[in-house]
Amino acid sequence: MLxxxxxxxxxxxxxxxxxxxxxxxxAQAQDTGIDFCVSCGxxxxxxxxxxxxxxxxxxxxxxxxxxxxxxxxRDFCDPRFPRTRSASIGADGAIVQERTFAAATxxxxxxxxxxxxxxxxxxxxxxxxxxxxxxxxxxxxxxxSIVI
Amino acid sequence: xxxxxxxxxLPAHVVVRGGALSPRGDASLFWSGDTVWIASTRHAEVRAVxxxxxxxxxxxxxxxxxxxxxxxxIEIIDGGxxxxxxxxxxxxxxxxxxxxxWSGPDPSLPIARDASGWVSxxxxxxxxxxxxxxSVSSGPRGIIVSSRRFPFxxxxxxxxxxxxxxxxxxxGNESYYGNDPWIGTGVFALDSGFVQVLADLASDRRDLVxxxxxxxxxxxxxxDVPFGILDTAPDRRQLLALRRTDxxxxxxxxxxxxPHRAGK
Numbered sequence: 001m002l003x004x005x006x007x008x009x010x011x012x013x014x015x016x017x018x019x020x021x022x023x024x025x026x027a028q029a030q031d032t033g034i035d036f037c038v039s040c041g042x043x044x045x046x047x048x049x050x051x052x053x054x055x056x057x058x059x060x061x062x063x064x065x066x067x068x069x070x071x072x073x074r075d076f077c078d079p080r081f082p083r084t085r086s087a088s089i090g091a092d093g094a095i096v097q098e099r100t101f102a103a104a105t106x107x108x109x110x111x112x113x114x115x116x117x118x119x120x121x122x123x124x125x126x127x128x129x130x131x132x133x134x135x136x137x138x139x140x141x142x143x144x145s146i147v148i
Numbered sequence: 149x150x151x152x153x154x155x156x157x158l159p160a161h162v163v164v165r166g167g168a169l170s171p172r173g174d175a176s177l178f179w180s181g182d183t184v185w186i187a188s189t190r191h192a193e194v195r196a197v198x199x200x201x202x203x204x205x206x207x208x209x210x211x212x213x214x215x216x217x218x219x220x221x222i223e224i225i226d227g228g229x230x231x232x233x234x235x236x237x238x239x240x241x242x243x244x245x246x247x248x249x250w251s252g253p254d255p256s257l258p259i260a261r262d263a264s265g266w267v268s269x270x271x272x273x274x275x276x277x278x279x280x281x282x283s284v285s286s287g288p289r290g291i292i293v294s295s296r297r298f299p300f301x302x303x304x305x306x307x308x309x310x311x312x313x314x315x316x317x318x319x320g321n322e323s324y325y326g327n328d329p330w331i332g333t334g335v336f337a338l339d340s341g342f343v344q345v346l347a348d349l350a351s352d353r354r355d356l357v358x359x360x361x362x363x364x365x366x367x368x369x370x371x372d373v374p375f376g377i378l379d380t381a382p383d384r385r386q387l388l389a390l391r392r393t394d395x396x397x398x399x400x401x402x403x404x405x406x407p408h409r410a411g412k
Contacts, residue, residue: 089331089347089349090163090164090392091165091333091376091378091390092164092333092347092374092375092392092396093346093349093375094392126350131393131394133394136393136394136395139391140393140397142371144152145150146149146150146356148150148343
């Protein structure tokens with residue numbers, strides 16, 4: 001129990017720092033056991049286990065049978081951020097913030113190896129994702145050779 | 149056909165910002181927000197470049213053609229700690245790291261290095277003015293500037309003014325609507341044209357869009373893996389790429405051309 005609590009705490013912290021500064025003024029989580037799309041002002045609950053940080057608006061959800069604290073933070077709700085800030089896109093063409101989440105799920109012992117999940121915002125953009133080992137291997141094989 | 153010929157694995161949390169192939173094709177350089185690495189294309193070893201000096205790399209490149217038996221010099225533009233340090237140029241040569249104050253163009257803008265040096269002050273066509281977000285890459289015909297937004301226009305800029313090739317995704321060819329979450333991550337030179345990478349922020353789909361040497365659209369290939377191109381060496385038909393699954397991988401590909409069937 002203690003191990004799980006610590007692990008979840010670390011994951012939550014990683015997500016809080018990782019999944020921030022996104023764009024639209026509402027947000028949506030899908031495929032996580034929770035399914036909603038509400039305005040930022042309707043977010044309730046504070047991540048009392050998520051550690052201190054700038055992102056104090058969060059929701060709890062379930063991912064692969066594990067409770068998660070998913071925080072988009074205040075910045076996520078700030079419409080002043082342009083939609084396609086160059087800084088938010090990595091060279092792999094994905095939103096940068098998800099990388100922290102993927103790293104966290106890879107390290108989570110509770111993460112079932114057969115699970116792959118995506119969390120999306122209300123524009124259907126993926127803001128976090130994780131792949132199973134099998135799926136990742138399949139993706140590698142598919143791109144060892146590419147017909148151009 | 150692009151065939152993977154080398155692979156370096158990085159932890160999943162690393163966010164790669166860019167990369168470069170060495171002049172001889174025997175090494176690659178890639179960087180994140182706080183580290184620059186160098187790797188041999190023949191060995192698995194990856195090591196940080198000047199880790200005691202690099203803080204926030206904005207760009208990095210191999211410089212010049214080294215003499216036989218010597219490693220090429222590396223230049224890194226480093227933004228320093230925000231609010232505390234000024235941008236610097238870090239040069240790594242003969243095993244030594246030296247840094248000097250940066251006196252070149254604004255390094256906070258997209259920046260690339262060609263034979264004449266670092267360039268960031270690009271003349272962007274008026275038609276792109278509503279898509280100020282651009283990507284830059286260097287090719288044998290000069291810097292290539294591309295819009296990250298629909299219709300993903302791009303142009304080569306041999307000397308910053310004259311453009312010898314220009315292209316864009318043709319209207320009606322595909323539904324990359326302006327409001328859809330697609331983004332262009334760069335255009336790169338091939339030996340017989342150019343390739344552009346378009347990424348769907350709502351899925352794993354990446355489109356490789358091919359153009360001929362004048363910039364005319366030729367075809368498109370779809371892959372469903374988070375993937376990006378970092379650099380190309382057209383003379384060697386070598387390509388440096390990034391793939392992210394449950395880890396981050398820096399990949400070297402070699403390409404050959406085969407007759408292709410009419411498709412997408």
